[in-house]
Amino acid sequence: MDQATILREKVKSSQEASNARVIAVTSGKGGVGKTSLSVNLGMEMAKLGKKVVIFDADFGLANVEVMLGIRPTYNLLDLIHKNKTMPEIITQGPMGIGFVSGGSGVSELASLDKNSIKLLISEMIKLDKMYDVVIIDTGAGITDSVMEFVMVSPEVLLVVTPEPTSITDAYSLLKVLRRKGEFNPLYKTINVISNRVENENEGKEIFSKMNTVSSKFLNTKLEYLGSVPQDKNASMAIIEQKPVVVAYPNSPASKAIVGLAEKILNCEHEDYKKKDGIAKVFLDFIKFKKRSK
Ligand SMILES: Nc1ncnc2c1ncn2[C@@H]1O[C@H](COP(=O)(O)OP(=O)(O)O)[C@@H](O)[C@H]1O
Ligand SMILES: [Mg+2]
DSSP: OOHHHHHHHHHHHHHTSOOOEEEEEEESSSSSSHHHHHHHHHHHHHHTTOOEEEEEOOOSSSOHHHHHTOOOSOBTTHHHHSOOOHHHHOEEOGGGOEEEEOTTHHHHGGGOOHHHHHHHHHHHHHHHHHOSEEEEEEEESSOHHHHHHHHHOSEEEEEEOSSHHHHHHHHHHHHHHHHSTTOOGGGOEEEEEEEEESSHHHHHHHHHHHHHHHHHHSOOOOEEEEEEEOOHHHHHHHHTTSOHHHHOTTSHHHHHHHHHHHHHHHGGGOOSSGGGHHHHHHHHHHHHHHHTO
16 A cells, blocks of 8 residues: 555545544635634534644634634644644643634645654544544635635535625635636535625525526536625624624524524534534645645
């Protein structure tokens, strides 16, 4: 067996144990609420008894660490360069949620040698064992890293807002994904959340417009998860560096997020390839990165 096969077998055998559910949160356009939703959905899942870790692959301004007011000491590549272990690079957030910073590491993953990849993946397997849910905050747009995370994650959460550019950019994202040969939307769940809507109806309308176009022209079926209203409490919470579900639990946005978290956890029984786990997702991600280098 060659190195790659051995690694794959190792990841596979670790899967027989319990793997984390991996959800990649993405969008066509930035500033639509990906990071807010990653953090707040994560918080609610934690309240519902799940062990949650957020992997920050977004290098936007209001990233997870800013939003939670925490400051991670290490990032992903410190597993390799500083000989750290997975538990050492996880920063503890509120409600016991863990937080792993991608740092600039995500783009560097393509240049790792075999031994470093082996090390990284065996640390990733620990993440699978420690947590029930891994939320990847992917960043926005049609950059390679975003695409590759979306492609390799069994479950995708696509965030859109009523802004026309948010919708057209989401189409573009789906279109580019569709063009990538390896992307098979039939084996994926692409859940849509309409954020910052005036009312529930507006959320549904955005979704049905998107779904019509994407099933007709892109042969990609989307699922509607629900909507989150435009709510000033959401922006106030950001200034306070607290998740809105903690700072303003009774606000309209928080109530909607509670419902969405329950809905996501309730569809856990569906037997998609949802339990591939984060180690497998990373292995596939690195494979893509290496190929497109
Ligand atoms: N439901 C909402 N109502 C009002 N403001 C929101 C809502 N969701 C997000 N925001 C605001 O939008 C801005 C961008 O959100 P953020 O989560 O950083 O987006 P992204 O991660 O997609 O770039 C933040 O300032 C946040 O407060
Ligand atoms: Mg963000």
